[in-house]
Amino acid sequence: xxxxxxxxxxxxxxxxxxxxxxxxxxxxxxxxxxxxxxxxxxxxxxxxxxxxxxxxxxxxxxxxxxxxxxxxxxxxxxxxxxxxxxxxxxxxxxxxxxxxxxxxxxxxxxxxxxxxxxxxxxxxxxxxxxxxxxxxxxxxxxxxxxxxxxxxxxxxxxxxxxxxxxxxxxxxxxxxxxxxxxxxxxxxxxxx
Numbered sequence: 001x002x003x004x005x006x007x008x009x010x011x012x013x014x015x016x017x018x019x020x021x022x023x024x025x026x027x028x029x030x031x032x033x034x035x036x037x038x039x040x041x042x043x044x045x046x047x048x049x050x051x052x053x054x055x056x057x058x059x060x061x062x063x064x065x066x067x068x069x070x071x072x073x074x075x076x077x078x079x080x081x082x083x084x085x086x087x088x089x090x091x092x093x094x095x096x097x098x099x100x101x102x103x104x105x106x107x108x109x110x111x112x113x114x115x116x117x118x119x120x121x122x123x124x125x126x127x128x129x130x131x132x133x134x135x136x137x138x139x140x141x142x143x144x145x146x147x148x149x150x151x152x153x154x155x156x157x158x159x160x161x162x163x164x165x166x167x168x169x170x171x172x173x174x175x176x177x178x179x180x181x182x183x184x185x186x187x188x189x190x191x192x
Contacts, residue, residue, distance in 0.1 A: 040168030
């Protein structure tokens with residue numbers, strides 16, 4: 001699909017064949033997939049795990065938790081409450097653990113659950129809108145290596161960004177979240 005999106009007629013049978021198209025698709029596939037996964041909170045790639053303490057946190061934080069190795073993007077830290085105002089959301093920071101090879105989540109809560117976008121590798125779970133968005137992002141990445149014009153590559157990149165946004169919007173419609181609660185100040189003003 002990505003090769004076709006680049007207006008090429010040199011299709012491939014496998015990523016392992018020796019063609020320029022196959023080699024570029026193979027080089028850029030994982031990075032393209034991870035980029036599109038990070039761009040939205042895709043329901044098919046959403047995962048929840050209990051946090052596991054790791055290392056010593058900096059002085060300004062109470063706890064340090066290891067991030068799962070398949071974590072593409074942290075979406076939320078939950079503690080059982082379904083609805084929170086923006087001010088009530090659990091605050092956190094993501095940093096390197098100091099070793100240079102692992103990331104940690106720093107916060108002041110214990111017993112929380114991490115909600116994140118996982119590195120979803122199994123294409124069977126990809127919804128059609130994600131597949132199309134990924135194909136266009138991959139096309140944007142392989143366009144120049146396939147000797148396409150800079151103008152065409154810019155058009156593909158621009159279309160890719162718009163398509164990812166539309167696909168994410170479609171995906172968001174799969175969720176029906178609770179409404180954010182009104183603050184006491186807001187409801188008291190309505191009563192007066």
